Amino acid sequence: MTPAQTEKTNLLGLSVEKLAAFFETLGEKRFRAVQVVKWIHQNGVNDFAEMTNVSKNLRRKLTEVAEIRAPEVLGQWDSADGTRKWLIRAGSGSAIETVFIPDGDRGTLCVSSQVGCSLDCSFCATGKQGFNRDLSAAEIIGQVWLACQSFGQLQPKGPRKVTNVVMMGMGEPLLNFDNVVDAMNLMMEDNAYGISKRRVTLSTSGVVPALDRLADVTDVSLAISLHAPTDALRDTLVPINKKYPIATLLDSAKRYIERMPDTHRKMTIEYTLIREVNDRPEHAQQLAELLRDIPVKINLIPFNPFELSGYQRVSNNALRRFQQILLDKGFTVTVRTTRGDDIDAACGQLAGSVNDRTRRAERYRDAERPVRLLG
Numbered sequence: 001m002t003p004a005q006t007e008k009t010n011l012l013g014l015s016v017e018k019l020a021a022f023f024e025t026l027g028e029k030r031f032r033a034v035q036v037v038k039w040i041h042q043n044g045v046n047d048f049a050e051m052t053n054v055s056k057n058l059r060r061k062l063t064e065v066a067e068i069r070a071p072e073v074l075g076q077w078d079s080a081d082g083t084r085k086w087l088i089r090a091g092s093g094s095a096i097e098t099v100f101i102p103d104g105d106r107g108t109l110c111v112s113s114q115v116g117c118s119l120d121c122s123f124c125a126t127g128k129q130g131f132n133r134d135l136s137a138a139e140i141i142g143q144v145w146l147a148c149q150s151f152g153q154l155q156p157k158g159p160r161k162v163t164n165v166v167m168m169g170m171g172e173p174l175l176n177f178d179n180v181v182d183a184m185n186l187m188m189e190d191n192a193y194g195i196s197k198r199r200v201t202l203s204t205s206g207v208v209p210a211l212d213r214l215a216d217v218t219d220v221s222l223a224i225s226l227h228a229p230t231d232a233l234r235d236t237l238v239p240i241n242k243k244y245p246i247a248t249l250l251d252s253a254k255r256y257i258e259r260m261p262d263t264h265r266k267m268t269i270e271y272t273l274i275r276e277v278n279d280r281p282e283h284a285q286q287l288a289e290l291l292r293d294i295p296v297k298i299n300l301i302p303f304n305p306f307e308l309s310g311y312q313r314v315s316n317n318a319l320r321r322f323q324q325i326l327l328d329k330g331f332t333v334t335v336r337t338t339r340g341d342d343i344d345a346a347c348g349q350l351a352g353s354v355n356d357r358t359r360r361a362e363r364y365r366d367a368e369r370p371v372r373l374l375g
């Protein structure tokens with residue numbers, strides 16, 4: 001890439017508001033932003049010459065100072081079950097992953113927010129890769145753009161394949177707050193993808209100060225990656241718990257939900273079940289007690305083993321028993337079926353290839369993490 005090209009503004013990640021401000025700096029009318037956002041996100045156009053309702057003069061100006069640059073796809077894999085995974089270049093020898101999971105008339109895109117992750121959850125393949133950098137808003141919304149493009153879906157009308165987006169890929173979204181919020185707002189923008197706020201979900205491991213700010217800027221659905229009913233156990237699985245323990249996290253999540261305009265909204269509790277670590281009946285009972293007065297639905301995720309995880313998949317019996325205890329207490333409980341296992345796209349398996357600034361991956365290779373079994 002030449003120096004002249006690097007100076008161009010990438011319009012892919014700009015909201016209507018930011019694009020309007022950019023057009024003002026060019027001496028153009030703000031309403032042009034809506035036209036251009038539609039061309040980019042509804043028609044999949046990345047060449048200004050194709051924007052036929054934009055004046056020739058503006059198209060020429062834009063070609064000089066701006067570009068529409070989607071992330072580069074390094075590879076694409078299709079699972080026998082319809083799951084599709086993309087490996088996307090993230091610079092400096094690193095890559096991120098995006099996964100599409102079809103389920104009847106619903107299609108969920110699992111989007112990454114960072115290259116690697118600094119939070120080091122002990123059951124997570126991404127956590128073991130270490131952290132490299134935050135993704136830009138263009139790189140985040142670019143995953144949606146690429147997925148829609150790959151399905152030939154970038155048409156303003158007709159059925160959509162990507163109906164839902166979950167910020168549950170690589171990275172902790174709340175540690176890349178501004179870029180994630182910009183990208184999510186574009187997902188929901190009527191002139192872009194128009195996905196309902198109920199169908200855009202941010203999943204967090206518990207960055208409480210950022211969660212406290214979230215309701216000021218958006219009202220997407222919320223998922224909490226809990227994975228344990230007690231601080232003693234969660235400290236070993238999700239290290240950020242030592243800083244923001246369960247009670248603090250749930251209080252913050254409750255405040256977020258209470259500020260939602262829709263009073264029927266519930267948060268999702270994600271609970272990865274790991275054999276003989278957090279899958280015992282007493283864990284289910286503790287979880288039921290913990291969540292007793294909170295509007296939640298619980299999503300149980302059987303752990304997907306990967307190299308060096310040191311953990312095992314929950315047995316079917318333990319999974320059924322755990323679910324039944326929660327159902328008996330009146331909770332809505334779903335079990336996430338493993339999808340895309342044959343292409344390493346199952347939950348928790350996203351690892352890409354991260355040029356780790358923290359050198360964490362080497363530590364894991366040198367000394368396999370001991371597994372603590374807690375009662």
Ligand code: SF4
Nearest residue numbers: 117120121124127171
């Ligand atoms: S589970 Fe999420 S927050 Fe934890 S290490 Fe993995 S990507 Fe990061």
